[in-house]
Amino acid sequence: MKNDLALRAARGEKTERVPVWVMRQAGRYLPEFRETRAEHDFFTICRTPVLACKVTLQPIERFDLDAAIIFSDILVVPQAMGMVVEMLPGKGPHFPEPLNTPDDIGRLNKPVNVSQELGYVFDAITLTRHRLEGRVPLIGFTGAPWTLMSYMIEGGGSTTMSKAKSWLYRYPAESHKLLQLITDVCIDYLVGQMQAGAQMLQVFESHAGILGPGLFAKFSLPYIRQISRGVKEKLSSRKLDTVPMIIFAKDAHFGLEDLSQSGYEVVGLDWTLRPQHARARTGANVTLQGNLDPCALYAPEVELVALVKAMLEKFGTQRYIANLGHGIYPDMDPERVKTLIDAIHSHSEYMNSAK
Numbered sequence: 001m002k003n004d005l006a007l008r009a010a011r012g013e014k015t016e017r018v019p020v021w022v023m024r025q026a027g028r029y030l031p032e033f034r035e036t037r038a039e040h041d042f043f044t045i046c047r048t049p050v051l052a053c054k055v056t057l058q059p060i061e062r063f064d065l066d067a068a069i070i071f072s073d074i075l076v077v078p079q080a081m082g083m084v085v086e087m088l089p090g091k092g093p094h095f096p097e098p099l100n101t102p103d104d105i106g107r108l109n110k111p112v113n114v115s116q117e118l119g120y121v122f123d124a125i126t127l128t129r130h131r132l133e134g135r136v137p138l139i140g141f142t143g144a145p146w147t148l149m150s151y152m153i154e155g156g157g158s159t160t161m162s163k164a165k166s167w168l169y170r171y172p173a174e175s176h177k178l179l180q181l182i183t184d185v186c187i188d189y190l191v192g193q194m195q196a197g198a199q200m201l202q203v204f205e206s207h208a209g210i211l212g213p214g215l216f217a218k219f220s221l222p223y224i225r226q227i228s229r230g231v232k233e234k235l236s237s238r239k240l241d242t243v244p245m246i247i248f249a250k251d252a253h254f255g256l257e258d259l260s261q262s263g264y265e266v267v268g269l270d271w272t273l274r275p276q277h278a279r280a281r282t283g284a285n286v287t288l289q290g291n292l293d294p295c296a297l298y299a300p301e302v303e304l305v306a307l308v309k310a311m312l313e314k315f316g317t318q319r320y321i322a323n324l325g326h327g328i329y330p331d332m333d334p335e336r337v338k339t340l341i342d343a344i345h346s347h348s349e350y351m352n353s354a355k
């Protein structure tokens with residue numbers, strides 16, 4: 001491994017500079033991705049290991065990033081469970097037949113043969129590990145159960161998630177049943193990704209905030225915990241070393257203490273949290289990841305550098321992986337991403353040398 005900074009930061013080991021990667025670092029803001037995307041539809045890229053590998057490596061070739069993340073999407077899990085998901089240009093994900101009532105749970109594949117349904121992701125990971133040749137670690141990922149359940153019921157994006165949330169109030173037992181089915185798939189999926197070569201795993205609970213503290217405690221956190229425990233148990237029963245895991249529960253400021261004790265080495269933060277408060281609330285035994293407002297990439301270059309320095313001063317240089325507080329947007333300038341990465345590296349080296 002030529003650059004294991006991100007893994008060392010995740011494990012709480014000393015780092016001479018702060019590692020950085022960017023959520024959605026492979027994607028539409030890069031002209032080379034748009035070229036590939038003009039020739040192939042989104043899920044074809046995900047399902048074709050040479051294409052997924054190619055776009056995963058695009059940002060690594062362009063920037064001095066400290067990790068790669070396999071090109072895929074959280075919605076491949078509902079597909080594996082038997083649901084049809086389309087990616088509509090300009091509109092995003094669309095499920096032509098969402099789950100309308102708990103009876104529809106019967107339509108889902110049970111049990112899911114994860115290596116058969118998602119083997120293409122494992123193949124893409126193995127190929128990408130080879131092509132990376134140890135330059136940087138490769139991150140695998142999954143959506144968390146509540147976020148996936150909300151897409152399966154809403155059938156696409158939603159600002160209120162009122163259909164999915166109505167299940168939690170009207171059909172709590174059936175909601176737990178669905179969340180458990182998704183959790184079982186997520187565990188096998190993450191174990192498979194790790195066996196295929198993923199060196200770190202991120203769980204995206206992107207729709208945590210809309211739940212509020214009460215529903216989060218009942219319908220999100222228990223499954224997030226089950227996933228970290230389940231993955232680690234399966235790996236140790238197969239005599240495999242575990243890899244660091246990252247939990248990113250967006251807008252779940254109310255759950256920060258619980259998340260820091262949920263069995264993940266790293267807690268990802270969105271930009272609405274103050275770094276010093278997050279440190280104080282999570283303690284010394286977890287690594288924090290984040291949390292620059294993605295829209296800071298629209299700022300003039302000098303302003304962006306100032307924001308990066310302020311962020312580093314607040315997080316400190318240890319037990320820290322720099323990232324945006326959510327994914328990069330398609331209209332952002334790749335040059336600003338270079339500025340971001342270089343500023344993180346140079347300012348954190350300066351901070352370490354000044355000690």
Ligand SMILES: O=C(O)CCc1c2[nH]c(c1CC(=O)O)Cc1[nH]c(c(CC(=O)O)c1CCC(=O)O)Cc1[nH]c(c(CC(=O)O)c1CCC(=O)O)Cc1[nH]c(c(CCC(=O)O)c1CC(=O)O)C2
Pocket residue numbers: 022023024025026027028029037042055056069070071072073074075087089091092093141157204206207327330
């Ligand atoms: O609009 C949204 O962000 C949510 C809907 C959406 C999803 N996939 C999608 C779209 C349409 C779109 O991006 O336009 C569809 C999607 N997924 C992705 C892309 C590529 C890109 O952003 O240009 C795209 C655009 C598809 C296209 O080319 O038309 C790839 C993707 N999804 C994801 C990731 C993992 C990551 O963020 O790093 C990654 C990138 C991996 C990499 O860099 O190699 C994960 C993902 N997908 C998704 C979500 C839920 C987000 C939410 O609901 O808040 C999440 C998790 C999250 O970002 O919090 C769902």
